[in-house]
Amino acid sequence: MEYFEKGNRYLFGRQGTSIDTKMAVYYYKKAMSYHHVESKGVLGFCYEFGLGVDRDFVVAESYYLSASKSYDGLSMARLAFLRKYGRPFVKIDRVEAEEWTERVKMNKKSMDWIIEGATVDKHACCQYVLGVCYHDGVGLLKDEIKAFCWYKASADQGNPRGQGILGYCFGEGFGTKKDESEAMRWYRLAAAQGETVAIYNVGYCYEDGIGVEKNLTEAVKWYTVSAEQGNAFAQNSLGYCFEDGIGVAQDFKLATLWYKKSAKQGYPWAECNLGYCYQNGIGVDKDDQLGAYWYKKAALQGHARAQHNLGFCCQNGIGVTKDEQEAVKWYRRSAERENIFAYHSLGYCYQNGIGVEVNEQEAVFWYYLSAEENHAPAQLSLGYCYRNGIGVPKNEQEAVKWFRQSAEQGNALAQNSLGFCYEEGLGVKNDCARAVYWYHKSARQNNPWAQCNLGFCYANGIGVEQDNARACHWYKQAASQNHARALDKLAIHMQNGLGIEKDLEMAFQLFLRAAQQDHVVAQYHLANCYEKGLGISIDLRQATVWFEKAAMAGCRSSHERLRRLLVRACLVSPGSLPTMSDDDLMCSGFICGHSAPAA
Structure with a gap:
C-alpha cells in the first residue's frame, strides 16, 4: 500500500525523506481508510508513543484491538504487553496477555515492522519494543542479553520508556550485572520525562533503600505522583502505605480507595489486597462475598496469594459455597506458583482428608x-507430625528442631509446644x-494454652518460684x-482460696463452663459440687449425671464416685432418696443387683 509506505518514510526518514511524524500519521490514516490493517496497528503504535499525535493509551488500545481481529502481528504483540503490564486507564488481564502472546505466533511476519524500525532505522521506540519482545518471548525467543541491548x-537515545526499563535491568540484574545505583540513575532520567512506571520505581527504591538511602516519606511522594497519573502499580503501593502507615499516617479508607482504583485497572495485587480488606472490614464494611469476588479476579490472573486465599474461602464457605474439592484445586494452582502458604494448606488437606483422601505421607511432603x-x-505442623509419628516415624528430636525454628519466628503455638x-x-x-521461658513468650501473645501451662507452672513451682497469685x-x-x-x-x-478470694458460687460457674466443653476433670469437679453442695444446692441427680459423663470418658475417680453414690442411693431410707426413677438409674448404666443387658 503506497500510503502506508509513505507513512513509514516520514516516520523513519527513509529514502532521504525528512522525519515528520505528523505527516506519517496522515498517510497511515489515509492507508487505513482503504482498510489497510497494518496501518491501523502502526497508528496504535503512534498513539501509544506519542508520535505525531498526543500520547493516548486508550486510543492506542482501540486501534490494536481493531487490527488484531485481522491478526496484525504488531497489534497482537502490543496487546500482549498492555494486558500484562497495563498503562494508565488500560486494563491489565494476565490471562488475555498470554492469549495474545500465543496468537502472535500465528503471524510469522509479526515482528518484521518492529525489527526493521529498530535495526535499520534505529528508531528508539522500536528498539524499546524489540527489547520487550525478547524480554517476554513475544514473537521471538526469550533472550535477556538481547533484551538488555535493545x-x-x-535509552541511550533518550527514550523515557527505554530508560525506565533499563533501570529495571540494572536493579534486578536482568541481562546485565546488578547495579542498584545505576538503576536509580536511569529511573530518575525516565521519571524526569514523566514516565509513570519510572516514577513508581523511584518510589519503590526509596521505600526499600535500593540505590539510595531509605526514605519512606519520599517513597510516598513518588508513589502519589505516579498514582495520580493513573499508574496501577503505584496506586496499589500507595494503598499499602496507607494501610500499614508507611511514610504516611495510617488511613484504612484511603488505603481501600487506592486499592479500588488499582483493582479496577485489573492489577492482581490490588485485587487481592482489596479482597482482603473486604474480608476483614479494613476501610470498608466487612463483606465476605466481595472479598471472595476480588480474590477470584486476581486468582484467575494467576496471582498465587489470591489463589490460596480463594481456596481458603472455598474450604470454609467464606463468601462462597463451601466446596473442599474446589479449595484443593486453588491450593494446587497456588502451589504450582511456589506459594508456601499453599504448600502448608495442601498438607493440612491431605492430613485431614479435606477435598482429598487422607494421605499422611503426602501431607508431610507438602509441610x-x-x-x-x-x-x-x-x-509447627511438621513438628507435630514428627512428635506423633504422622506420616513419618516418630522422632521427638526432629520435632523439637521444627518447633524451635517456628518458635524463633514468633509462632505462639510453636512456642507453647517447645515449652512443653x-x-x-x-x-x-x-x-x-526453659519451659517457662517459652510459655511466657507464647502467653504474652495471648495463647490460652500457654497461659494455662504458665499458670500451672506457677501453681506448682515448676521452673519458677511457687506463686498462687x-x-x-x-x-x-x-x-x-x-x-x-x-x-x-x-x-x-477459687474454691480453696489459693491466690485468689474464695468464692464457691463463682467456682461452680467456672466448673460448669468447662464441663459443658466436655472437659472430663471439670465434669468430675462439677459433680462433686452437686454432691457436696459447693456453690450450689445439693442435687444428687445432677451429681450422678456429671459423674457418669466423666466416667464414660474414662475417669476412674468418677466411676468410683458414681458407684458409691448409687450404692448410697440404694441404702438410704426412702425419705432421704433423691427423686430418681428406675429409668434414671437404667440410663446411668448401673442398677444395684442387676447386670446390664447383653447387646
Missing part, C-alpha cells in the same frame, strides 16, 4: 516444602526454667478466652 540502545521455605505454621517439650523432656533435656493471673487470662482447662484450674483455686 533497551540500552533505546516439608513449606517448612523448608521458613514458613512458621508449616514448621522442655517441661516433659521430649526430644530435649528436661529444663523447666501469679498462677491465678495466668489462669484468668486463659479463662477469659473460655479455655476449658484454665477454667477448671481457676475454679479449684
Whole structure:
C-alpha cells in the first residue's frame, strides 16, 4: 500500500525523506481508510508513543484491538504487553496477555515492522519494543542479553520508556550485572520525562533503600505522583502505605480507595489486597462475598496469594459455597506458583482428608516444602507430625528442631509446644526454667494454652518460684478466652482460696463452663459440687449425671464416685432418696443387683 509506505518514510526518514511524524500519521490514516490493517496497528503504535499525535493509551488500545481481529502481528504483540503490564486507564488481564502472546505466533511476519524500525532505522521506540519482545518471548525467543541491548540502545537515545526499563535491568540484574545505583540513575532520567512506571520505581527504591538511602516519606511522594497519573502499580503501593502507615499516617479508607482504583485497572495485587480488606472490614464494611469476588479476579490472573486465599474461602464457605474439592484445586494452582502458604494448606488437606483422601505421607511432603521455605505454621505442623509419628516415624528430636525454628519466628503455638517439650523432656533435656521461658513468650501473645501451662507452672513451682497469685493471673487470662482447662484450674483455686478470694458460687460457674466443653476433670469437679453442695444446692441427680459423663470418658475417680453414690442411693431410707426413677438409674448404666443387658 503506497500510503502506508509513505507513512513509514516520514516516520523513519527513509529514502532521504525528512522525519515528520505528523505527516506519517496522515498517510497511515489515509492507508487505513482503504482498510489497510497494518496501518491501523502502526497508528496504535503512534498513539501509544506519542508520535505525531498526543500520547493516548486508550486510543492506542482501540486501534490494536481493531487490527488484531485481522491478526496484525504488531497489534497482537502490543496487546500482549498492555494486558500484562497495563498503562494508565488500560486494563491489565494476565490471562488475555498470554492469549495474545500465543496468537502472535500465528503471524510469522509479526515482528518484521518492529525489527526493521529498530535495526535499520534505529528508531528508539522500536528498539524499546524489540527489547520487550525478547524480554517476554513475544514473537521471538526469550533472550535477556538481547533484551538488555535493545533497551540500552533505546535509552541511550533518550527514550523515557527505554530508560525506565533499563533501570529495571540494572536493579534486578536482568541481562546485565546488578547495579542498584545505576538503576536509580536511569529511573530518575525516565521519571524526569514523566514516565509513570519510572516514577513508581523511584518510589519503590526509596521505600526499600535500593540505590539510595531509605526514605519512606519520599517513597510516598513518588508513589502519589505516579498514582495520580493513573499508574496501577503505584496506586496499589500507595494503598499499602496507607494501610500499614508507611511514610504516611495510617488511613484504612484511603488505603481501600487506592486499592479500588488499582483493582479496577485489573492489577492482581490490588485485587487481592482489596479482597482482603473486604474480608476483614479494613476501610470498608466487612463483606465476605466481595472479598471472595476480588480474590477470584486476581486468582484467575494467576496471582498465587489470591489463589490460596480463594481456596481458603472455598474450604470454609467464606463468601462462597463451601466446596473442599474446589479449595484443593486453588491450593494446587497456588502451589504450582511456589506459594508456601499453599504448600502448608495442601498438607493440612491431605492430613485431614479435606477435598482429598487422607494421605499422611503426602501431607508431610507438602509441610516439608513449606517448612523448608521458613514458613512458621508449616514448621509447627511438621513438628507435630514428627512428635506423633504422622506420616513419618516418630522422632521427638526432629520435632523439637521444627518447633524451635517456628518458635524463633514468633509462632505462639510453636512456642507453647517447645515449652512443653522442655517441661516433659521430649526430644530435649528436661529444663523447666526453659519451659517457662517459652510459655511466657507464647502467653504474652495471648495463647490460652500457654497461659494455662504458665499458670500451672506457677501453681506448682515448676521452673519458677511457687506463686498462687501469679498462677491465678495466668489462669484468668486463659479463662477469659473460655479455655476449658484454665477454667477448671481457676475454679479449684477459687474454691480453696489459693491466690485468689474464695468464692464457691463463682467456682461452680467456672466448673460448669468447662464441663459443658466436655472437659472430663471439670465434669468430675462439677459433680462433686452437686454432691457436696459447693456453690450450689445439693442435687444428687445432677451429681450422678456429671459423674457418669466423666466416667464414660474414662475417669476412674468418677466411676468410683458414681458407684458409691448409687450404692448410697440404694441404702438410704426412702425419705432421704433423691427423686430418681428406675429409668434414671437404667440410663446411668448401673442398677444395684442387676447386670446390664447383653447387646
